Amino acid sequence: MKERVYNALLGDRDEKVDIITLHHVTNFGSMLQTYATQYIIEKLGDKAEIIDFVPEGLTLYRALFPKNEQRSWFSKCIRFLPKLLCNSIQYVILNKFLTKYIHLSDIKYSSYEQLLENPPKADIYMSGSDQIWNTQNSNKENDLNAYYLQFAPKDKRKIAYAGSFGRKSFSAEMRHKIQKFLQEYDMVSVRESYGLEILKTVGIDNGVHVLDPTLLLNRNEWGNFIRPVREKKYLFVYNLNRNPVIKKYAQIIANEKQLAIVNFSDTFEFIKGAKNRLINGPEDFVSYIAHAEYVITDSFHGTAFSINFNKQFVCVRAPKYNSRLESILNLVGLNERLFKSEIDLEIANKAIIYSKINKIIDENRRISIDYLRNALEG
Numbered sequence: 001m002k003e004r005v006y007n008a009l010l011g012d013r014d015e016k017v018d019i020i021t022l023h024h025v026t027n028f029g030s031m032l033q034t035y036a037t038q039y040i041i042e043k044l045g046d047k048a049e050i051i052d053f054v055p056e057g058l059t060l061y062r063a064l065f066p067k068n069e070q071r072s073w074f075s076k077c078i079r080f081l082p083k084l085l086c087n088s089i090q091y092v093i094l095n096k097f098l099t100k101y102i103h104l105s106d107i108k109y110s111s112y113e114q115l116l117e118n119p120p121k122a123d124i125y126m127s128g129s130d131q132i133w134n135t136q137n138s139n140k141e142n143d144l145n146a147y148y149l150q151f152a153p154k155d156k157r158k159i160a161y162a163g164s165f166g167r168k169s170f171s172a173e174m175r176h177k178i179q180k181f182l183q184e185y186d187m188v189s190v191r192e193s194y195g196l197e198i199l200k201t202v203g204i205d206n207g208v209h210v211l212d213p214t215l216l217l218n219r220n221e222w223g224n225f226i227r228p229v230r231e232k233k234y235l236f237v238y239n240l241n242r243n244p245v246i247k248k249y250a251q252i253i254a255n256e257k258q259l260a261i262v263n264f265s266d267t268f269e270f271i272k273g274a275k276n277r278l279i280n281g282p283e284d285f286v287s288y289i290a291h292a293e294y295v296i297t298d299s300f301h302g303t304a305f306s307i308n309f310n311k312q313f314v315c316v317r318a319p320k321y322n323s324r325l326e327s328i329l330n331l332v333g334l335n336e337r338l339f340k341s342e343i344d345l346e347i348a349n350k351a352i353i354y355s356k357i358n359k360i361i362d363e364n365r366r367i368s369i370d371y372l373r374n375a376l377e378g
Contacts, residue, residue, distance in 0.1 A: 014045060014046065014047065015046045015047065015123040015376070016046070016047045016049065016121075016122045016124070017041050017046050017047065017048050017049070017122060017123065017125075017126055017376065018049050018051050018105070018120050018124070018125050018126065019037055019038070019049065019050050019051065019126045019128045020050075020051045020053055020125075020126070020127055020132070020146060020147055020149065021033070021037065021050065021128025021129060021130055021132060022034075022058070022128075022131065022132055023050050023052075023098065023104075024052075024053075024054045024058045024094065024098070025094075025130075026063070026090035026091060026093070026094050027240075028238075028280075028282050028285040028301060029130070029214070029300060029301025029302075030130050031097050031098075031282045032214050032225075032282050032285070032286070032301065033128070033129045033130055033212060033213045033214050033301070034050060034102060034128070034130075035101050035282075036212075036213035036214045036217050037129060037161065037213040038101075038102060038103060039217060039221070040213060040216045040217070040369065040372065041126075041376070044369075044372065044373055046124075046376060048103060049103050049105055049120070049122065050102050050103060050104050050105065050128075051105050051109065051115075051120055052109065053109045053115065053146055054108060054109070054110055055110060055111060055112075055146070056111075056140060057140070057143070060087060060088070060091050063091075064080070064083060064084060064087060082268055089278075089279055090266060093279070093280070093281045096281070097281060097282055105120045107120065109146075111140070111142070111143065112140075112143050112145050112146045112151065113142070115146050115151035116151045119151045119152060119153065122156070123156070124156065124157045124158075125149050125152040125156055125157070125158050125159075126149075126158075126159050126161060127147055127148065127149055127158075127160040127185075128161060128162070128163075128213075129161060129162035129163065129164065129191055129212060129213050130191075131164045131165070131321075132147040132163055132164065133147060133148070133163055133164065133166070133178070134164065134165060134166030134167060135166075135167070135174060136166065136167065145181070148178075148181035148182070149181075149184075150181065154184075157186050158184060158185045158186055159185060159187045159188070159375040159376070160182075160185055160187070160188045160189055160190075161189055161210065161213070161371075161372055161375070162189055162190065162191040162210050162211070162212055162213060162368075163188070163189070163195070164190065164191045164192060164195065164324065165190075165192075165195055167321075167323075168194055168197075168323060170198075175201065175202055178198075179202035179203055182199070182202060182204050183203065183204070186375070187208075187371075187374070188204055188206075188207045188208070189207060189208040189209070189210040189368075189371055189375075190207055190208075190210070191209075191210065191212050191327070192209075192323055192324050192327035193209050193330065193331070194327065195207070196209055208371050210364075210368040210371055211361075211364050211365060212300075212301070212304055212328070214301060214304050214305065214308070215361060215364075215365060215368075216368060216369060218365075219290070219308060219309055222286055222290075222308075225282065225283045225286040225287065226283075226286055226287050226290045226291075227283060227284075228287075229287055229291050231260060231262050231275060231291075232260075233258075233259055233260060233293055234259055234260040234261065234262045234275075234291075234293060235250060235253060235257070235259040235260070235261050235262070235292065235294040235295070235296065236262050236264075236288050236289055236292035236294070236295045236296075237261060237262065237263040237264065237271065237274070237295075237296055238285070238289075238295070238296075238297040238298075238302040239264075239265075239267075239269050239297070239298065240297070240298055240299040240302070240318065241298050241318045241319055242269045243298050243316055243318065243319075245316050246296060246297075246298060247269075248343075249296055249314070249316060249339070249343050249348075250263070250271060250274070250296050251271070251273075252343060252345070253296060253314070253343075253348055254294075256345065256348075256349065257293070257294060259293055259294060260274075260275065261273065261274035261275065262274065262275050262277065262288055263275065263276045263277065264277055264280050264284075264288070266278065266279075266280060285305075286305065289302070289305045289309055289311060290305075290309050292311055293312070294311070294313065295311050295312070295313035295314075296313065296315075296316065297315060297316070298325075300324045300325055300328065302315075303315055303325060303328055303329070304328060307328070307334075307357065307361065308361070310352075310354045310357075310358070312351060312352055313337065313352070314338075314339060314343075314347070314348050315329070315337055315338045315339065316338075316339050317339065317340055322338075325338055331360065331364065332357045332360050332361065333356075333360075334352065334357070337352070
């Protein structure tokens with residue numbers, strides 16, 4: 001009853017909002033941002049539905065057989081069985097999560113053409129968060145149109161919350177297409193600060209920089225995901241990009257701080273002497289960050305949850321897409337926690353004081369929720 005009263009205070013319009021996002025991705029951040037987007041829209045009083053759009057680039061088949069993979073046939077054969085096992089486990093976990101937590105559309109779409117032919121019915125259509133506008137995703141060219149809501153009826157409200165381009169430069173042809181698509185939106189917001197510059201280059205001057213959906217929920221609101229863990233006093237490692245530097249840094253920091261290492265090794269990237277956890281779900285991801293003494297990661301969402309849960313952490317640069325890490329760290333004044341090539345133990349040992357950071361997150365959370373409320377209300 002109390003929750004329903006709170007929803008009414010936030011705005012109990014009870015309209016249906018259909019969201020297209022990267023929900024069918026074997027990545028904890030993608031799954032959790034989908035849940036957070038759904039949660040906050042329902043908290044604002046509307047009905048949220050995630051459009052079950054799973055193009056070829058997001059299927060298990062394409063995960064096993066990527067397009068244009070630059071490896072020899074011998075290397076592909078050696079890697080195939082571990083890859084099959086790893087990806088199959090991840091897809092089982094993904095589907096279990098979607099079934100348990102996510103309100104999916106009745107129809108499952110596998111192409112943009114199917115969406116055009118029979119679009120889902122809603123009062124408002126929304127492009128959700130994550131790298132939905134990244135042209136380097138392994139989807140067919142037309143499928144990108146879906147993430148720009150080109151299937152939505154012209155008389156319906158179209159909004160974007162925390163969209164990410166995943167890159168900073170585009171061809172002239174792609175910029176023209178982005179301009180055409182986004183000018184059809186009623187309101188547009190982006191997840192990274194550099195996204196505002198991209199919007200300006202295509203004539204969108206009223207874009208807004210907002211928080212990733214996972215940061216719209218505070219630690220208490222993530223409480224349903226936080227479970228007890230067996231390990232005590234540990235450094236949590238989430239090595240999304242199989243970065244060998246992270247292994248070295250984890251062992252150095254763990255030795256310095258006399259911590260055990262818990263390594264999420266979904267991709268079979270083991271650390272000698274660590275507790276390598278192979279089969280993990282999003283709840284495990286949230287729980288292990290929540291209980292950790294220290295975190296080391298190259299992941300945007302690993303960083304976002306570390307900040308949200310007030311953890312001591314360092315980041316290591318990923319092979320690409322570092323601008324999203326830079327953006328969140330710039331926002332809270334922790335640029336120095338992103339290491340380039342060599343670890344700075346003085347920085348790693350310097351405690352993060354969260355009193356000021358929490359005020360920044362709280363203020364940006366308020367601004368972001370206000371933006372979303374206004375976007376939904378029109």
